Amino acid sequence: MIETFGLTKRYGPVLALDHLSMQVHPGEVTGFLGPNGAGKSTTMRLICGLDHPTEGTALVNGKPYAAHRDPLHQVGALLDAKAMHPGRTARAELMAIAQTQGLGAKRVDEVLEYTGLASVAKRRLGTFSLGMGQRLGIAAALLCDPLTLILDEPINGLDPEGVIWVRDLVKYEASQGKTVFLSSHLMSEMALVADRLVILGRGKLVAEKTMKELIADASDIATRVRCAQATELTAELAGPGVRIDSLAPGLFEVHGRSAEQVATIALDHRWLVTELTPMQVSLEDAYMKLTQSQAQYTGTAVPTPGAQR
């Protein structure tokens, strides 16, 4: 169980996190989504007591992280897989962590085996690839069999086998009653594992929804209409539960009216409709729509392949 209450973090003039209040429940996988720089990692660092909040509090399993006497049994966190001593071997690194929590070599070997690192246990971490480092970070997080798992971009750099393994792992841990909180900026990845979603944009909570709710939102079908008399037509279409997004002069999208209804109204008024397209919204679109206005770092649109610049 993770709870935050008005969690705020300011780095100099930058407001990285703005009064975030949310809950992450045990027994399910909660996905933490948001564009780059939205404040996902900051939130996780605040939850784990590495950074101190400017305002607000974060509780893990009912207490602030630092108040736990057995922190790694409470929370296993993968925050930065590179935060390891390059001169130590994988086994030595895990042993060092295990010893601070009163665990022995047996558990270290178990975790190395479980994460597929047994064969490289004696190699120095400086020689590890991104994916191997990531596996070791996951091993460190799982070491004390914690009640809550916090994983920041766990699939970064993993091979396909590793990606599938992480998916199975988080689902399994949640099924065991653990709290699993995992961040990503990839909706497609979350769609496969998450039961609930917390979506962040520019340090603010954008949405806190179950996957079911998001899918329901996504299955909302819009109809794209092109018509010279768009203004008159939209006035006729308006009504309770109807939303109209104007895209360009003479072009709009209508929610809450079917293509057939639009066509009937247009026919009644003898307005020529030149385009009438039902638009299925994908999960990816639903997420993009939620966070679009929140993205801080956006590239310029790339021309379609083959187009002249």
Next chain:
Amino acid sequence: MSQEPRLTFGRTLGIGMALAAGTKPTPPVPTYATDVDQPGMLLGQVVIAILAVLMVTGEYTSGEIRTSLLAVPPRWPVAAAKTAIAVATAFVVTVVPGYVVTLCGWPLQRKFAVDDRFTGTGVRVIAGAGLAVALVACMAIGIGMLVRSGAASIAVIVLVTIVVPNILTSVPVHWLDTVGGYLIGNSIQGLMAVPAQIDPTQGVFTFGKALWISALWAVVPLAAGLAVLRRRDA
């Protein structure tokens, strides 16, 4: 830090022996390991200070500090453990070779020797040297926690222990000289001096005064470093 204590140990032994062989003090003034091995002591302090600094800053360089603080969120035990190891190591690698040098140097200097170098004053002088280097290590840990960058911390230490004292003594202003005496480089001289030979006109403090001034040099940076470690984002 696995290679370095041995290195320090060997260095103390080597330089100590060489100096013991070459020194011809006028009898009946007895000489002691730390007395003879002044350049060695300075080298030893700097080496120990650098290693102590790296014990702290190395973790910041690799990012390992986050792993450590996740495992030990109250944070102060991390600092306490590092300080304990640095202080104990510094003491042992100073005292053990110091005593061995005394032992080995004795036959070379037999005609000047007095028997009490293996007991009483001799032991006290060597233990004092160990204490001095331990306090330097303690200061270095504090500076490392304050500054977090290895290069910058070492620069601060070199500045405080070598550069500033040299500047102060080279300026012909009396009170600057007095100020220089209170820097750690000088204050620890009083810890490893032979009490009977302390010459206050040379700016060497008595053991008691040397102890509290040197202790301040060790404790103040350590306390500041600890306060900052607990408050700062990792």
